[in-house]
Amino acid sequence: MRRPGAGEVGIDVAYAGLAGWPYRPGLEVAGIVRAVGADVVGLAVGDRVVAVPGGGGLAEVAIARAGLTVxxxxxxxxxxxxxxxxxxxxxxxxxxxxxxxxPGDSVLVHCASGGIGRALAQLVPLLGGGRLIGTVACPEQVDAARESGYDVAIARDDFDADTIRAANDGRGLDVILEPLGTGALALDLDLDLNVAAPGARIVLFGDASGGALDPLPPAGRLIGANISVTGFSHRGLVAGAPQRVAAAIRRTLDLLAAGRLDFPVTELASLADVPDAHDPLADGRGAGKYVVLIDE
Incomplete structure (x- = not known):
C-alpha cells in the first residue's frame, strides 16, 4: 500500500459504508490514522477518523485527502x-x-426506505420540519419507513398527486427530494410539479435509474408556480467544494455525539457479504444504511 502523499492521510479501516450505483465501492470509511503526509495539520497517527477516500475504501488501508478526513x-x-x-x-x-x-417546511422524499431516506427521517424533525412524507418501492417497505420517522409512507404503485396532497392535508409540499430511481424523469417531475407548493424546491440527485435524463419542464411552468428545480451531486461537492462536505460531516457527528441523532445501521460481518448486499441496493429493496466490518 502506498504511503500518503502531501495533504493525504493513510487510514487503517475499521468499517466502510456501502452506497448503491452509480457510486464507486468504498466511498466512506472509519478507522484509525496510520500515517500522515506532508502539510497535514490537525490530524495525527492514532486518531479515530471518518473519511471520504473517493473509492477503494473496501480495503484494510485507505488513502484520503486530509480535507475530507474528520x-x-x-x-x-x-x-x-x-x-x-x-x-x-x-x-x-x-x-x-x-x-x-x-423550519416548518413539509418534505416529500422518494425512495424513503434507503440509507438517505432514513437519514432524512432523522434530520427533518430535528431541524424543525413539518409533515414528512415518503414513497417506497413496494408495500413491504411501508411499515419500516413509518417506523424510521415518516408521518406518511406510500408504496409507489399506490400513489398519485391526489394521494400525496391528501397526505399533507391537501397542501403542496415545500421540499421534494427526487433520486430519479423509479421511472423517466419527465414522469417523476410531472408528479412532483403537481404536488409542489408555491415556492417549492425540487432537488434532483443520485440518478439511480441510470438512464439518460429527459429535458426539464418548460420554464414558464416553473416561473408561473414559483418553483425551482436544482441538482445535487455528492461527487461534485467532493471534487469542487470538499470543505462543505467536511462541514456537514462534522455537524452530523456533533449531533450524534450529543445524543440528538440515533442512526441505526446494518452491519455486514465481512467483505464476503458485500456482493449480496449490493443486490437489494441495486433494485430498491435495501433497507437503511449498510456498513461492512473490515477490521475491529
Whole structure:
C-alpha cells in the first residue's frame, strides 16, 4: 500500500459504508490514522477518523485527502461514523443547501426506505420540519419507513398527486427530494410539479435509474408556480467544494455525539457479504444504511 502523499492521510479501516450505483465501492470509511503526509495539520497517527477516500475504501488501508478526513468524537462508534458521509451528511446537504430547508417546511422524499431516506427521517424533525412524507418501492417497505420517522409512507404503485396532497392535508409540499430511481424523469417531475407548493424546491440527485435524463419542464411552468428545480451531486461537492462536505460531516457527528441523532445501521460481518448486499441496493429493496466490518 502506498504511503500518503502531501495533504493525504493513510487510514487503517475499521468499517466502510456501502452506497448503491452509480457510486464507486468504498466511498466512506472509519478507522484509525496510520500515517500522515506532508502539510497535514490537525490530524495525527492514532486518531479515530471518518473519511471520504473517493473509492477503494473496501480495503484494510485507505488513502484520503486530509480535507475530507474528520475526527470522530469519543461518543460516536466507528461503526456509526462509517455511515455518516454518504448517509447523514449527504442528507444534511440535500436539505440545508440544495433544498434550502426552513423550519416548518413539509418534505416529500422518494425512495424513503434507503440509507438517505432514513437519514432524512432523522434530520427533518430535528431541524424543525413539518409533515414528512415518503414513497417506497413496494408495500413491504411501508411499515419500516413509518417506523424510521415518516408521518406518511406510500408504496409507489399506490400513489398519485391526489394521494400525496391528501397526505399533507391537501397542501403542496415545500421540499421534494427526487433520486430519479423509479421511472423517466419527465414522469417523476410531472408528479412532483403537481404536488409542489408555491415556492417549492425540487432537488434532483443520485440518478439511480441510470438512464439518460429527459429535458426539464418548460420554464414558464416553473416561473408561473414559483418553483425551482436544482441538482445535487455528492461527487461534485467532493471534487469542487470538499470543505462543505467536511462541514456537514462534522455537524452530523456533533449531533450524534450529543445524543440528538440515533442512526441505526446494518452491519455486514465481512467483505464476503458485500456482493449480496449490493443486490437489494441495486433494485430498491435495501433497507437503511449498510456498513461492512473490515477490521475491529
Amino acid at each position: 475526527p470522530v468524537p469519543a461518543e460516536v462508534s466507528l461503526r456509526t461514523a462509517a455511515a455518516v458521509p454518504m448517509g447523514l451528511a449527504t442528507a444534511m446537504l440535500l436539505l440545508t443547501e440544495a433544498g434550502r430547508f426552513a
